[in-house]
Amino acid sequence: MKFVMVGSGAVGGYFGSKLQVAGHEVVFVARGELLRVLRETGLTLCHESEETRLPSVTATADLTAIGPADYVLIGVKSWQVEAVARQLPALKGPRTRFLTLQNGVEAAPQVATAVGPEQTLGGLVRGFFQLDAPGRVRHVGVQPTIIFGQLDGRRTEPAEQLLHCLTGAGIYAELSDDIEAELWKKFLLVTALSGLGAVSRSTVGEIWAYAPTRHMLRDVMAEIVTVARGRGVKLPADILAGTLAFVETFPPEATTSMQRDIMNGLPSELEAQTGAVVRLGHEAGVATPLNQFIYQSLVLQEQRARMNKDHR
Numbered sequence: 001m002k003f004v005m006v007g008s009g010a011v012g013g014y015f016g017s018k019l020q021v022a023g024h025e026v027v028f029v030a031r032g033e034l035l036r037v038l039r040e041t042g043l044t045l046c047h048e049s050e051e052t053r054l055p056s057v058t059a060t061a062d063l064t065a066i067g068p069a070d071y072v073l074i075g076v077k078s079w080q081v082e083a084v085a086r087q088l089p090a091l092k093g094p095r096t097r098f099l100t101l102q103n104g105v106e107a108a109p110q111v112a113t114a115v116g117p118e119q120t121l122g123g124l125v126r127g128f129f130q131l132d133a134p135g136r137v138r139h140v141g142v143q144p145t146i147i148f149g150q151l152d153g154r155r156t157e158p159a160e161q162l163l164h165c166l167t168g169a170g171i172y173a174e175l176s177d178d179i180e181a182e183l184w185k186k187f188l189l190v191t192a193l194s195g196l197g198a199v200s201r202s203t204v205g206e207i208w209a210y211a212p213t214r215h216m217l218r219d220v221m222a223e224i225v226t227v228a229r230g231r232g233v234k235l236p237a238d239i240l241a242g243t244l245a246f247v248e249t250f251p252p253e254a255t256t257s258m259q260r261d262i263m264n265g266l267p268s269e270l271e272a273q274t275g276a277v278v279r280l281g282h283e284a285g286v287a288t289p290l291n292q293f294i295y296q297s298l299v300l301q302e303q304r305a306r307m308n309k310d311h312r
Contacts (some may be wrong), residue, residue: 002024002025004063004072005073006190007105008029009131010130010137012073014137015045015073015075016043016140016170017043018045019165021054036134042054042057043057045139067090068096069093070093070095075101078102078103078124078272079267093119097119097120101123103124103186103190103257103258104191104273108123112151118133121150121179124183126186127145128250128254140253145171147182148173148175148176149178150179155175158266163175183249184293185243187276188224189246190256191273191291192217193256194256195274198262198268200213208248217247221243221244222278223291231284236271247265258273274298275299
């Protein structure tokens with residue numbers, strides 16, 4: 001199968017490497033220093049003391065020159081999806097499936113507008129990954145997982161085939177018949193940790209160990225659950241307790257990608273995460289005071305980061 005990784009950072013680099021090791025054709029889309037490193041020295045996956053090196057990978061900056069693919073995994077930041085989506089038709093064949101892997105709940109509709117809902121798979125990633133350096137991806141903790149599904153909940157042959165490819169590459173994967181609910185489960189988890197982690201400048205372990213921030217995490221999550229239900233999303237009755245129990249299993253040193261971007265003065269997924277909670281809550285008539293506090297505490301820094309990026 002031919003896979004294209006649109007976005008070859010920590011997530012795209014990890015899963016793309018696993019697929020290449022399993023024998024699939026993989027094209028990594030990257031730019032700048034990352035593109036140079038991929039072309040010259042390939043990719044290295046790090047897990048604890050183990051390393052897997054791929055000295056030769058196919059990498060390009062020109063998405064439109066790749067041609068049709070079987071599967072396109074979209075791993076760019078959520079705020080980059082809209083621009084990337086306009087180029088995706090160049091990768092489209094009659095059976096191509098485009099899999100969104102962003103944090104948040106709005107990427108799949110953006111991609112579906114460009115390539116059609118039938119050929120769009122909503123998806124999410126579980127696991128903590130980071131780039132130690134360009135071309136060097138580290139898995140920090142939590143079993144690497146991809147959960148995905150057709151937007152209308154049907155089980156199609158291309159989706160079943162993707163499940164077979166992923167599991168055959170040693171990737172834990174699930175094909176969901178309600179991907180909207182799965183996306184909101186992940187959104188609940190990562191948005192609460194990202195927002196509180198960014199405001200407090202603290203790791204998951206530090207947040208969990210201090211009772212006031214642990215309780216605040218619970219309350220931030222509770223607001224998100226209320227927004228989801230206000231929008232008709234079918235979440236389990238015990239979703240809050242289950243999500244908190246899952247957080248307790250995380251590596252204490254873990255941080256989220258949004259938190260790291262904010263702490264490093266980079267553009268982040270603030271608008272797609274905490275900002276989306278506030279906006280979607282307003283649309284549903286649901287108050288979100290804690291998420292609004294977090295958003296307002298971070299948005300000025302986010303604006304500065306974007307201005308700095310635009311003026312480089």
